[in-house]
Amino acid sequence: MEINHSDTRQVSFHGEGSKLFGIYIVNLLLMLFTFGLYYPWAKAAVLRYIYQETEFEGSRFAFHGTGKEMFKGFIKAVGIFLVIYAILILAVWSQNNVILSLGMLTFYAAILLLIPVAIHGALKYRMSRTSWRGIHFGYRGELKEFVQEFVIGGLLTIATLGIYSFWFTVKLRKYIFGHLRFGNIGFAYNGDGTEYFKLHVKGYFLSLITLGVYFFWYVKDLFAFFIDNLEMNQEGNVLKFRSTATAGGYFKLIAGNLLIIIFTLGLAAPWATVRTINFIFSNIVIEGALDTDKIQQTEMDYRDATGEDISDMIDIGLI
């Protein structure tokens, strides 16, 4: 039995730019020769690599998704997008104002519906395919509930000319993390919409006043708002997440990545990616008592997740 009572823990990343570069190059070649159809396999390879190099308490994470599984979602997504864009293009072509407005309406309604479906599918798929020490993550959100929340929030955001978006974002995070599982460990997000709004107002105006210098404090605050409000719960034992990112750290990250990308014309992008992942993980501390031996496998609906992913086309950037 190993009960680790040490108070703080971190996730660490061991990936190397050169290895990621190799994967990118092979991916690019294969995508080129398959006219892009290789994309799902390329994506699976990158995810597998990144997960394999991510370590927590001495064990690596694993991504179990396969190109074949993702290919189905990819084809679905391409089909759906073709249909949606075909409607829009036909409406524009008709040069009839009634048809045009109807077409636009259908287009935006479809997008508004598709985003939550994509987020839900991607979460469900990605989480079920993520494991650590053989224990799988899981997302237990209900599609109907989530779409409902998303559409209501989206319409409110439009009606308030975007002001509601801050409360909306926080609400979505609460829903998503509230339904996230890692075995018998649950998650929660405790952010407050008003606080998030204030943070953005402050960040926006101070960035303007300081001619952008404040921007690095702004992104640091946003990151902290995301991380500090996260918690994990293992059978009543609460673990808190804490951000240690600083404005200076963000400056180094962003400036460095810019230089790397500009001077290599984008070729060294994998090194920038590695720097970013390193930065994120090294600035998250998990506090509280965790029994790393007592995590139980709970997510048994592994198979159900297949084919639920229309994700990706609207890339929501989950790592």
Add this chain to the structure above:
Amino acid sequence: MQAFDILYYDGKTSVSHQASLVLERDHWLIQFDQEFEKQTVRWDITQVERDMSFTSLFIFRYGDFPRETLECKDENLLTELKRLYPEKAFFEKKFNALLRQNTTVLVGLTLGLIGILLVSYFYVLPWFSEKAAEQIPVKTEIALGETMFENMISHYQKNDSLTARVNDFVKEIDFKTNYPIKVTVVREDDMNAFALPGGNIIVFDKILGKMKSADELAALLAHEVSHVHYRHSLKNIFRSLSGYLIISLLFNDINGITAILADNSNMLLNLNYSRKLETEADEKAVEILKANGLNLNGLVQLFTLLGSEASKAATIKLLSTHPLTTERIAYAKKVSSQQNAPVKNENIEKKWRAIEAERIK
């Protein structure tokens, strides 16, 4: 029988067991201590699968979900697996084989890829976008050009009286095109003129002010109309768009920074394309001028005017929309010398004098 040190996870809890692995002909034996008792797990060889791995860690999974997992760091395991189960493919994946090649192969692949990309960018893409541009119906092209024109013209100050005079001038010449030609003169301290898809031509008043003859203006207009006629602007737009699309697709994962970068590099690369189109437009312009009985010396005057202005400017304009080379002047001189000086067309001259009178104001 050799035993390997491994870590074993039973798929039910996150407990990490220090275990030993023994390979048998048709099964694997995993042994570890749990609560002071020896435990043995048997893996049937047919259900063992290996994770596609990019690290030096070997990971094997077993059975149905929730799967048992085994991790091993010992390199000898691989040789042992190859020896014992030569018919099993689970320890080699094609992708991995590609990656495990030495650096020379990887560098070669990279260079090859860059080569393919360059070739497609400079040869395949222009051809493809040209074909795509040709598919656009004229009606759509005119509508598109009109939208672009509305957008553009709001950034300039229009000179209404000169615009009217120049359009009168245009009516006197047969430009040999079905596109409706509409010239707009704007106030701008720059020697330039450009053509939009569908027939709109924007002329800066500075270049108009420096012209000395009706033939010179006719040469400029004939050149711009040729751009319209051959759909050069449309082809250029298609090319930039597709180039932009490809570049942003390639560097998909790196957010907006590259997008900006891609956009600029794309503009730089377009220069090459433009030169070819300029030559095509020049040739068509000569045809138009000849057919209208206009003096080709106007073309020589035009290029000399643009050339003198370019050398006067202290900074070299990298992205000039009308790259001027000595070859172009030489070409104009050559075709001009082959022409017998035509009789001046009185109607055209009259319209030209109206422009001259207007621009003095």
